[in-house]
Amino acid sequence: MRRLILRENTYIDSVNLMMLSDRLIKKKNVSDVAILTGTPANKKRLREAGFYSDKFESAKPNDLCIGLEVDNESGLEEAKQEIEVFLSGQFKAREKQGESRQEFRSLQTALLNVPDANLVSISVPGEYASSEAHEALDNNLHVFLFSDNVTIEEEINLKRDASEKGLLMMGPDCGTALINGNPFGFCNDLNSGPVGLVAASGTGAQAISTQLNNLGIGVSHIIGTGGRDLNSEVGGITSKVGLQVLRNDPSTEIIIFVSKPPSPEVEDVLINEIEHFSKPVIISFVGSSKKYEGFNNIYGSENLSHAALIATSLMKDDKKELPAPHSYKEVLSSTQRELLKIRKSLNPVQKHIRGLYSGGTLADEAAYILSKHFTEVHAGTGFDLVAPINDWQESYGHTIIDLGDDRFTKNRPHPMIDSEIRANRIIKESQDESVAVILMDIVLGYNAAEDPAGALLGAIKEGRARAAKEGRSLNFIVHLCGTRKDPQGWNDQRKKLQDAGCLLFTSNVEAALAAAIIVKDEIG
Amino acid sequence: MAKDKFQKINKLLQMEKLKVINVGLQRFANTYKQTGVLVIDVNWRPPAGGDKELRDILSALND
Numbered sequence: 001m002r003r004l005i006l007r008e009n010t011y012i013d014s015v016n017l018m019m020l021s022d023r024l025i026k027k028k029n030v031s032d033v034a035i036l037t038g039t040p041a042n043k044k045r046l047r048e049a050g051f052y053s054d055k056f057e058s059a060k061p062n063d064l065c066i067g068l069e070v071d072n073e074s075g076l077e078e079a080k081q082e083i084e085v086f087l088s089g090q091f092k093a094r095e096k097q098g099e100s101r102q103e104f105r106s107l108q109t110a111l112l113n114v115p116d117a118n119l120v121s122i123s124v125p126g127e128y129a130s131s132e133a134h135e136a137l138d139n140n141l142h143v144f145l146f147s148d149n150v151t152i153e154e155e156i157n158l159k160r161d162a163s164e165k166g167l168l169m170m171g172p173d174c175g176t177a178l179i180n181g182n183p184f185g186f187c188n189d190l191n192s193g194p195v196g197l198v199a200a201s202g203t204g205a206q207a208i209s210t211q212l213n214n215l216g217i218g219v220s221h222i223i224g225t226g227g228r229d230l231n232s233e234v235g236g237i238t239s240k241v242g243l244q245v246l247r248n249d250p251s252t253e254i255i256i257f258v259s260k261p262p263s264p265e266v267e268d269v270l271i272n273e274i275e276h277f278s279k280p281v282i283i284s285f286v287g288s289s290k291k292y293e294g295f296n297n298i299y300g301s302e303n304l305s306h307a308a309l310i311a312t313s314l315m316k317d318d319k320k321e322l323p324a325p326h327s328y329k330e331v332l333s334s335t336q337r338e339l340l341k342i343r344k345s346l347n348p349v350q351k352h353i354r355g356l357y358s359g360g361t362l363a364d365e366a367a368y369i370l371s372k373h374f375t376e377v378h379a380g381t382g383f384d385l386v387a388p389i390n391d392w393q394e395s396y397g398h399t400i401i402d403l404g405d406d407r408f409t410k411n412r413p414h415p416m417i418d419s420e421i422r423a424n425r426i427i428k429e430s431q432d433e434s435v436a437v438i439l440m441d442i443v444l445g446y447n448a449a450e451d452p453a454g455a456l457l458g459a460i461k462e463g464r465a466r467a468a469k470e471g472r473s474l475n476f477i478v479h480l481c482g483t484r485k486d487p488q489g490w491n492d493q494r495k496k497l498q499d500a501g502c503l504l505f506t507s508n509v510e511a512a513l514a515a516a517i518i519v520k521d522e523i524g
Numbered sequence: 525m526a527k528d529k530f531q532k533i534n535k536l537l538q539m540e541k542l543k544v545i546n547v548g549l550q551r552f553a554n555t556y557k558q559t560g561v562l563v564i565d566v567n568w569r570p571p572a573g574g575d576k577e578l579r580d581i582l583s584a585l586n587d
Contacts, residue, residue, distance in 0.1 A: 011568075011569035011570070013548060013549050013550055013551075013568075014549070015549055015550070015551050016550060037570075061570040062569050062570055090550075103567050104564060104566050104567060105566065105567050105568070105569060106566065106568070106571065107545065107547050107566055107568075110545055110547075110564045110566045111545070113564075114543070114545065114563050114564050116543060117543045117544065117545045117563055117564070118536060118539065118542060118543050118544075119536070119542060119543070119544050119545070120544070120545045120546075120547060121544055121545070121546050121547065121548070121552055121556065122547045122548055123546075123547070123548030123549040123552055124547060124548040124568055125570075128570060128571070131571075131583065132547055136545075140532075141545075142532075142533070142536055146548070146549075146552070147548070165532075166529055166530060166531060166532045166533065167532060167533070168533050168536065179536060179537060179539075179542060180537055180538070180539060180540075180542070182542050182544075182559055182561050183555070183559060184552075185552070220537075221537055241530070241533065244530060245530050245533045245534060245537060248530065248534060249534065249537055251537075417551075446555045446558075446559070447551055447552060447555050
């Protein structure tokens with residue numbers, strides 16, 4: 001039976017909303033849940049899903065519309081109780097925080113009372129983000145803008161405005177930043193050091209910065225630009241600012257610039273600026289292996305980990321040749337025993353790799369690397385050698401999926417925070433007899449899930465058990481992206497995954513190459 | 525000349541103690557608290573009760 005509950009003047013943020021949804025759907029007598037704020041668009045969705053009546057007609061965006069499909073009255077009562085417990089927990093948390101100081105409901109009033117702030121972190125729903133960001137800029141504050149679903153016109157306006165005012169606009173859609181050791185968004189616990197990043201890719205920045213950290217090289221800053229900064233309309237506004245400030249920053253000796261490939265005109269403009277820097281700049285455009293020969297201070301890298309290796313080598317001032325990227329041969333020789341063992345365990349139909357990623361750039365990079373070894377790799381990337389995904393719910397052949405794509409995160413939290421989508425997909429892929437390897441990234445750090453490895457163990461075990469029942473080995477290759485100081489506990493995460501039989505690598509390229517070695521016809 | 529343009533940002537990058545206002549996810553506020561940079565976590569909700577027309581009017585009045 002369907003029941004609708006309207007909670008007026010009850011606003012909870014998108015992550016908490018998903019958590020509440022999750023708790024309710026796990027209840028015994030609840031079979032479906034729809035919780036949305038009362039915006040016109042959401043009301044339409046509720047109507048379409050059959051969770052609507054006159055009750056929600058007057059609902060406003062500040063109100064919570066809760067739709068439940070329950071088995072019986074006692075199921076409804078339990079659900080209602082769960083809702084109250086959750087909401088009062090939220091209020092208590094806010095009250096506790098507000099104890100020692102006044103509560104502010106808007107940025108405007110907060111600013112009246114905190115005149116010496118220097119940066120505003122904005123992660124409200126996209127339709128409201130731009131005006132909050134303008135409010136910050138008008139008050140002479142720098143901005144970390146995590147929100148996506150901001151229009152491109154709004155993005156250009158914000159970045160131009162920030163540029164005129166001499167302020168930093170990191171975003172929209174900026175997932176990762178680090179200012180003088182202080183993390184923003186999804187960012188790892190990094191040692192301070194001489195390498196600065198300008199990043200239009202969050203997980204790209206995380207992959208490179210954690211590699212550097214683990215090689216003993218610290219990071220000064222990560223200037224996030226947002227995912228669209230380098231397209232032709234935005235023109236790289238924040239990237240240009242980021243590059244110039246790192247050029248002038250006394251604590252930065254080497255700059256790494258990471259993104260998916262920019263639009264060619266924007267790339268040209270930026271290279272023309274960068275070539276005048278005296279500091280070395282390492283370019284990491286995922287999906288491109290351009291070398292930038294003929295420039296004294298510009299180094300092209302072949303993949304994310306290669307960028308970190310080049311930076312490390314430059315820091316040591318080796319004067320030798322620059323390091324090569326991790327190679328197929330290298331991975332084969334260093335992990336030969338394990339990889340050959342897995343190859344032997346496969347039955348003849350097991351030929352395919354399924355990549356299930358939480359980081360979009362890591363998925364892109366894996367697809368790019370695998371496309372050099374296999375003629376048909378399906379992914380969402382649009383690189384030349386990569387085939388499109390025809391059905392995002394049903395994998396075919398080698399398929400690499402970014403589970404953070406909008407298709408999956410419409411009404412669910414991002415896989416960096418919540419593993420349910422990935423866990424379900426693991427079970428699904430395990431039922432395909434042609435699958436030999438499941439390739440994944442597990443990203444640690446601030447704001448990511450508390451125990452990302454632990455949250456997937458059940459699915460990994462179940463997947464392997466299902467495959468084993470049908471006489472197949474199902475093999476998990478994992479890129480564990482993090483540092484020893486990350487809040488989740490590196491060793492704990494590593495151990496959980498290894499105990500569950502996963503083969504671990506600290507770089508995405510090595511993980512992807514290991515997967516390739518396992519399924520190739522000839523390992524040569 | 526060029527350096528003056530980035531003065532405020534250069535200053536931000538040198539700052540020992542950042543002072544961050546959080547507008548949005550509670551999760552982020554918790555992290556900023558943990559890392560010692562949070563000064564205020566705004567108890568944000570859609571402005572003007574989410575009424576877009578009212579919001580536009582209010583915003584026009586503020587200009």
